[in-house]
Amino acid sequence: MTLVLLCVTSVFYSQSITGKWKTIDDETGEAKSIVEIYERSGKIYGKVTEILDAKRAKALCQDCSGEDANKPILGLTIIKGLKKDGKEYNGGSILDPKSGKVYRCLMELTDKDKLKVRGYVGFSLFGRTQVWYRVN
Numbered sequence: 001m002t003l004v005l006l007c008v009t010s011v012f013y014s015q016s017i018t019g020k021w022k023t024i025d026d027e028t029g030e031a032k033s034i035v036e037i038y039e040r041s042g043k044i045y046g047k048v049t050e051i052l053d054a055k056r057a058k059a060l061c062q063d064c065s066g067e068d069a070n071k072p073i074l075g076l077t078i079i080k081g082l083k084k085d086g087k088e089y090n091g092g093s094i095l096d097p098k099s100g101k102v103y104r105c106l107m108e109l110t111d112k113d114k115l116k117v118r119g120y121v122g123f124s125l126f127g128r129t130q131v132w133y134r135v136n
Contacts, residue, residue, distance in 0.1 A: 004133045009021055015112050017044065017089060021136040022052075023117075034135055037079065044089055044107075047081030048097070063100025082107060094119045103127065 018039055023032045034050035051057045051074055059073050068076060081092035087108060094105035096119065103119035106126075110116050113134040120127025 015109055015110060017097045017107060017115055020049065021046075021132040022116055022135050023132050024130055026130045034071075035078065035132070043081070044079065044082035044084075044092065045077055047075060047077045048073055050074070059097075061095075061100060064095065064097065065100065068095065068100075079105065 009116065016039075017049045018034050018037050020034050022074050023035055024030070025032050031052050032046050033052055035048045037044060039045040042126050051059070060070050061076060062070060063072055064071065066079060066100075076095070076097060078095040079092065080091040080095075082105060083091045085091070089107040090105065094107050094117070095102050103121060104124075105121070106118045106124055108116045108132070115132040116129060117132055117135070118124055118127050118129045
């Protein structure tokens with residue numbers, strides 16, 4: 001029994017967060033977009049590949065600054081530079097296109113099809129968490 005549990009645990013923790021994820025707004029509970037998470041040079045990035053609300057499909061990141069200012073949200077890279085640290089991914093940032101704010105980011109698979117995404121300022125205690133769902 002212990003061997004089976006160890007095998008299941010190691011398979012679970014070896015699961016990758018790369019792929020497409022449906023984002024769910026933690027305040028409204030509504031599905032907002034599809035984000036494709038990918039790895040480049042050993043770091044994790046994610047870009048918006050689909051916006052689910054047709055009225056917002058051509059929205060711009062009006063409150064963003066720097067290179068993201070006034071860019072279309074569709075195609076925008078919102079996750080930058082995360083690194084795997086045990087069962088978590090951290091050390092990078094996440095952009096909230098609605099507010100234009102950039103937060104530190106922590107991600108963790110809670111099962112193979114659920115991703116806990118936390119954006120925070122300073123300490124992870126001060127932030128918001130969303131659960132995203134894998135799109136097959």
